[in-house]
Amino acid sequence: MGKTSSFYMNPMQERSMVRYQGVMKEFVESFVRKLEYVFIYRGLLLFLLGFMLGRAFILSTLSPFSLPFFAAVYLIRKDRAHFAMIGLILGSLTISLYNALYTFLVIGLFLIFYRILKGVINNEIGIFPYYVFISIFMGRTFLHILENGDMSIYFLLLGGIEAVLSFVLTIIFLQSIPILSTLKKHQSLRTEELVCLIILLASVMTGIIDWKIMDLSMANIFARYFVILxxxxxxxxxxxxxxxxxxxxxxxxxxxxLSELSLLAFAGLLGGLLKEGKKLGVSLGLFIATLLIGIYGTTEAPLTNNLLESSVAFLFLLLTPRTLSERIAKNIPGTPEFTAEQQAYMKKIRDVTAQKVNQYSSIFRAISASFAKQNEQMETEREREIDYFLSNVTEKTCQTCFKKEQCWVQQFNKTYDSMKQIMTELNEQETLSNKTIKNWKDHCVRSKRVIDAIQEELYFYQSNEKLKRQMKESRKLVVDQLEGVSQVMENFAKEIRREQENHEKQEEQLMNALLAIGLDIDDIEIYSLKSGEVDIDIRFPYCDGMGQCEKIIAPLLSDILGETIVVHRETCAQFPQGTCLATFRSSKAFVVETGVVYAAKDGGFVSGDGYEMMELDSAKFALAISDGMGNGERAHRESQETLSLLNKILQSGIGEEIAIKSINSILSLRTTEEIYSTLDLAIIDLQDAQAKFIKVGSMPSFIKRGNKVIKIQANNLPIGILHDFEVEVVNVQLMAEDLLIMISDGILEGKKPVENVDLWMKRKISQIETDDPQEVADLLLEDCIRSRGGQIEDDMTVLVAKIKHNLPKWTSIPAQSIRKWA
Incomplete structure (x- = not known):
């Protein structure tokens, strides 16, 4: 084995290093926060700025900076205005006593005007520059007269120029002071705010324009550092x-x-262009500008001094922490740091919003569970209601009976069970069996009186039970609706949390590909590149309706992204100088072609059947047939209302089963009449052709696949009959070229010379040679009417849908330089 590296750290050392780095980071952040607190909140920065501006002059004579700075601070941070005033007076005192006296005089005049006119004029911000103008003009004129004994036109002109400059600087400082005097974070600077801030900082640096160290100008050093930063x-x-x-x-x-103007401007331009080279690249731009201006410019300073001043500015830049430059960049629109900061802020807002939506979803789910629990409690309280019922009966009959003790003490269970049986039979059958009457007569000496009392009390009990049942149904409706809303809000929160990706590289690649084939493109915005969910906006000049979106751009995108892209929406300019906008999205894998035909009973104009074909937002297509009870206008209203409710609920994103249950609850609660509706619903997923069938009291549906006919059937009672029922869902995988046939009950019911109508319908469907949905619907309705001898005994509706692969009109165009993006 080789030697262990000296740089290896064991897990304990790594944890110690991580802990040390965390402590150091926390210490630095704490130190920076304390500095910010002292300089910004305590007003030390305002004092320093005031000190430097108190020394600043224009043309070595005019001092237009002092009062505008104090006025801006007085309006924005009145509690720290005294720091600014002290700094201004001390700064001007370093120049001369005369300047300090002038600064004190104009500040005093300004405060006098402000105090006098404060209650008269309401618009303080708008009137402040005028206070400054008058104070500067009067103060400068007064000192000139005091110093010289008279007033010439020259001195009046100088006073007017200084007053005008102060007026303008007041407006500028009112926009720049808030940036330096508050602890606000992540504030983006508008263009005018940025320029005003630059003017303020440059004005501050004029206060050191005569400072030199070893023959190097401190003002030039800080100005160059300021520019390259x-x-x-x-x-x-x-x-x-x-x-x-x-x-x-x-x-x-x-x-x-004045010669510094060209050097600083050139250095800022070159340094910004060489920004990709980091600090060395920016400093290289400064040195190039210094050499060029020093050699060919009009500067009087030696070239060596200029190079040394630029070197010191470069050294300051190297010592500048990265956090400072990043903080500056975060506040300037157009920089990557600003964009990242805005994206992070938007992500935080999205997360907070999604969290709130999730909380609301939890609230709705909790309320739904509370209502469901109340319904369960109502079921458990049924036995108690029976006890109350029998108590009321015994109070009217048994309390005065001489056999009360024998019946309710010695034979309690037999008496209670017998009276409960009588109540149950009268409630369910409205009559008592002979056996029950005989047994009760043998047990009770006042049998007829008790039975009459039970019948009388039963009327109130049934009314109470009906009211409770309606309350239960209302709560059930609320439970279903709240559960559905909770699910929708939960899905919405997930959508909010989907962070929009940055597709700058892909946008540039796509722009180059379109330009390479000769298309003139203004702008491309990519919102999503997820497979099946592509969303791209492209702007281009006036096209005169040439169809380049569908013929060129969409096929090119299809090749690049590896999936079929179609034109979702196109807005063409109405005049040659306008701009066209096209939205491109992923094509659905399947499309649905439909055909429908209906006939009213006895050839009438209004059919009790209703149908609906709707495209849902989630790449699904829904077909529905509803048959209201009976015929004519009333049945038509019932079916249309059912379909309208279905459409609105499905479009809101609530699931199909909850939608059906909600419609059932609404229709069963809205009236006391026996009015029912059937509903035949099919929802087809256009990405994989998976279909859901929900049949509520409706006829079977049929799928024709070549020569084979498949029957789809489910057992659900019509909407409005039962207050509570479970929805049976049938899932079927459809295939391309399948024909889905949905029919109302009028097609299969009624007199026909056949016994098995399902086999008859299957045979008729299999014998149809055409695959056009409208022709299939027309032929089936015609055959059905012919089989009845031309009679239309009930409303009839046939809805046919054909499933097809979604094939683009144009083939993809190969892109040579780019391929599918990961």
């Missing part, structure tokens, strides 16, 4: 924007620094 975090667009804005503000602060 944003280029590394957010790319070329943001990097070049930061460079332009920072260079422009530096140029306004000091004309000698």
């Amino acid at each position: 944003f280029a590394f975090a957010a790319g070329a667009t943001v990097g070049s924007t930061v460079g332009v804005v920072t260079g422009l503000i530096f140029g306004l602060a000091n004309v000698e620094s």
